[in-house]
Amino acid sequence: MKQSNNRTIERPNNEKLEKIRHSLSHIMAHAVEDIYKDVKFGIGPTIEDGFYYDFELPRLLTNEDLPKIEKMMKKLLAQNIEFKKSEVTPAEANQRSIKQPYKLELIKELAKDGQTISYYTSGGFDDLCAGPHVNNTREIPSDAFKLTRIAGAYWRGDEKNPQLQRIYGVAFETKPELENHLKMLEEAKNRDHRKLGQELELFMIDEEVGPGLVLWLPKGAILRKEIENFVLEEYQKKGYQLVLTPHIASQKLFSKSGHLGFYKDGMYSPMDIEGEQYYAKPMNCPFHIKIYKHTNHSYRELPIRYTELGTVYRYEKSGVLHGLLRVRGFTQDDAHIICTEEQLTDELVGVIDLTKYILETFGFAKFKVVLSIRGKDNKKNYLGSDQEWKLAEEGLKKALTVGKWDYEVEEGEAVFYGPKIDIKVLDVMGREWQISTLQLDFNQPKRFDMTYIDNEGNKKRPFMLHRALLGSLERFTGVLIEHYAGAFPTWLSPIQVYIIPVGKDHFKFSEELGKTLKEANIRAEVDLNRETVGYKIRKSEKMKVPYMLVIGDKEMKSKSLNVRIRAHKEVKKMTQKTFVDRIKKEIVNNK
Template sequence: MNDPIKVTLPDGSVREVPRGTTPFAIAHSISPRLADAVVVARIRTAAGNTTDGAEEQTDDAHRGAQTEESMYAEAASAERIVDLAEPLNEDVHLWLLKEQDPESLRVVRHSAAHVMATAITELYPDVKLGHGPATDSGFFYDILREKPFTPEDLAAIEIKMAEVVARNEPFRHEYISHEEALTGYEQQGDFMKMHFISKFTKPGDNVSFYRNGEFVDFCRGPHVPSTGRVKAFKVMSIAGAYWLGDEKNPQLQRIYGTAFYTQKELDAHFKHLEEIKARDHRVLGKQLDLFSIQELAGSGLIFWHPKGAIIRKTMEDWMREECLRRGYDLVVTPHVMRRELWKISGHEGFYGDNMYAPMELDDAEYRLKPMNCPGHILIYKNSPKSYRDLPVRYAELGNVYRYERSGTMHGLLRVRGFTQDDAHIFCTPQQIEDEVVACVEFAEEVLHKFGFTEFKVELSTWDKNDAKSYVGAPEDWELAVNGLKTALGRKGIPYKEIPGEAAFYGPKIDVKLVDVLGRLWQLSTVQFDFNLPKRFELEYTGEDGEKHQPVMVHRALFGSVERFFGVLIEHYAGAFPLWLAPIQIGLVPISEKHTEYAKKVKAELEAIGLRVELDARNEQMKAKIRELALQKIPFVLIMGDKESEASAVSVRTRGKGDEGSVPLADFIARCKTLLADKSATL
């Protein structure tokens, strides 16, 4: 037991140290300056054992909305982040992480969440704590308290946090027996902690806790060495959150905050938030009269106004034309179908909570469709297929309906009714790889055409330890996952594998675009499905004359028209490129005598397909120009005597200002080029 262990450092050097040596001690032995700079450590072991307890972390970019329970899911890994005070008791590879390492900031934010919880419990001893994970942009803690927190309370919490930081209390990792932990929380009446301990530990376990000063909480960590390492932080806002995400449960108060290493980084973050606020699609949607959500009609249901509807038409027309060019057939399926269909597909059992309740009609029960795939399957099944017919590609811009809880909806980004640019490809197993590659290439074209130059790819696979949440045999899943990996390999696209995030019927490739502010958006997806063809007994006649079962690819590239449009609004801050802009050209005659020439210009521009608005009101020219500029119209053309006589226009370009007078023919040629290229710039 007292034999030394081997610690392998990133440069390949190996140190033999006594068992129980900490990462901090190793850092100090290398350099006292390194010991001062290091924040946390990453280790890799052969065994991959992890400490008992709950993992308090979430990754919004990868998992989207999560339940409280899933944030505590424990996953064994051979590589993990640990405290600097963690005793090392076996041979390890060791990385000493400093501020520039991305993993370190998440640990700082996790520790900041505990600092905030310390402040809250000192100020309001009657509260009960839910969980407090770090997120990609900060941290939060869920609080159970009868009295609502006020903005003044948030300010007081932030002041108290500064006191906790100034106390520089060490974060100490402690263990309590499973029974003692449950008894302690039962005495405190803390049903939330009892739930998590019961769910994620078992009798006989030593349960992981972290203490700083008098504050202690159920937590796996890791943490920074002390509260004094949490330097630049801000308590930001408060929102409601139901316990375990169920609106039937008590409502908690979720307090959000963020933390950075320096005040400069914190200030830059808030400047970034101001940029995000200025691009909020809900605000711009109202200002530019693009869409609305009507309270009388219901939450999460989008009303497309004329200007928004013309952008939608442009998006959909491009998508349909591109589908036809790539060998898809266009189909249309009903909005409601018999409940029996959803039982066969598996949606009733695996997706039922996200569907609207059945409706009783004269001949059967029906349900609104949450997905288009069963409808496309019925079209395929309607006539015999030969191997010569495959692949069969059906595409539909179909309206679907999913039950989203009232607290989860967000403008266009999370709605109850939306239009999915859905397609399903039925093919032979030999064709699947080529079809997946073609789908990924199509997804790239969509992003590039709409002005996104950067994207990241994730491969979502199943969780072998949670087989009940999926359909299909393990060998089917292995085949499907390997098929997607091979397709990505052919394209040379780097990807991150995300276990446990597959659809219930198969693994998927998620293509996440990066917008102008560096934010990730989940939109395009390509999914392998070996399940539905089996459930619906799909067939084709092979070259051998025998019946065979096809495999199936699901793909949606906008994801949903609504969500993609919301992202477009924020990416462009409402200043759409010429080909998408609802009004592309604004015309301003200087006086009434120039109106006839302006009408002639309007007719010539409309003849090449441009959308033109002529402001012939008897108003001041500057006022008319300003109103058109507020609509973020790409070009405003001004016409006076000089322009009328020379068949010219004076051009004001959005973002560039006055470009002077140019021949009308030259301006038309410029617009033709921009429309043909679908250029994002003017």
């Protein structure tokens, strides 16, 4: 099954808990109907940590409604209600859900696909559902769930549809597990990159610019530039060559690449330029292929590795957009490696090793590797023959084995042109984030007739690897903000030193100190506002600046600085030179 790339928390493979959660979504719907009457029901599935249900209600819910609904749910649970399943014909289903337009829509689709239609009845509540459920509400602990929030959700995630009200709940098998989880949610809220992005003045999203389109503020641009510079330098050390390509291209290019045939849903509508259709690019590959084909290549030149910080545009429904994590335009640290069959394993292993090094430098210590292969039942969604897919999938497996990586296999998660390896990181809270991707492509080299001349003078078809190690820079930055809770290591901090003069008499000295630090390539900011020292210290703490210097009479007379170090929550006396050397060392070492 297709999984949202927004998934952040490991989904437990626990059947009993799944049943509890799913049953609670019915009980919640039951309670909502009892309280608010005239309710139209959407869907109510389980999610990573609980469940939700979508409702169309006579009025907008507020957070005050949640305890009321919870109370009603507990009352229902105490009644030892049984869940009874019944299978019905489409005609019976239409009758049973006659007042439920959303359910009727679902029934129509189930009937069209010839699927079994089933209902679950629990007490006075009847719901179209495939199950499974608990047998009796006795199996549901009434102190291990909590309704957490209300959100707007378009029916089926499509903004053209009516907006429903979604109530989220979390549920576990025991009360301590619930309490732990609630604590974790609170911590996650403090780390939310949308909140921190605003507080730290990193980025904004403006309605007039459009949802899912990010504006990077000066401090955010510094952070992002540091990330970009670091990876580009590492890639170039590994023999990658930088290329640059445009944001749009003629439909001719995307027809040839297969994107218009297999990826059109992910692309925006075309624009007309002198009678020809142009598309915003969803991927950079076809452009890099054109660059490869600019000249003839001999086997001696391979592997060729083209890299680009390429900005791509992919269609996302507004309902799924989420801060920096899911956007409509984003920049990939993309690269395409063109190589011979013999070079394939070395190149793959090289990319995975480089990924690990890069992600570790950014402070991630734990990884999860997933091999995504073609689905068995929907081969028509993929380009290429069985033989080619087998070769490609075996190629990736071999590289993972040679590199001694543990991995999981996910079926049906491959890209239309080939299988892929995804690398996920675990952040400090143990949340899982999909970051890096490495894809093997035997299709586009064929479609574009890419060749090289082998050592016997024969024309041969190369392989192509697509790889983006940070994935999207927007998403990666979002993950990084949450991982560090905004307290970035020195080399990434938009402000590295915050200088606070105590009074007007200390302005000049502070400014000169700031100048000295800036000349040493240290990002220093001097706060010349007229607020109190205490206020400025709090401001610096809120901005999570790694080093703070308060400058008063004592500091001006003395040869040394009193350095407040964020990481140690302490003040240390050191000479200006020691201080500068310390920061420069951290910057050079990506610390």
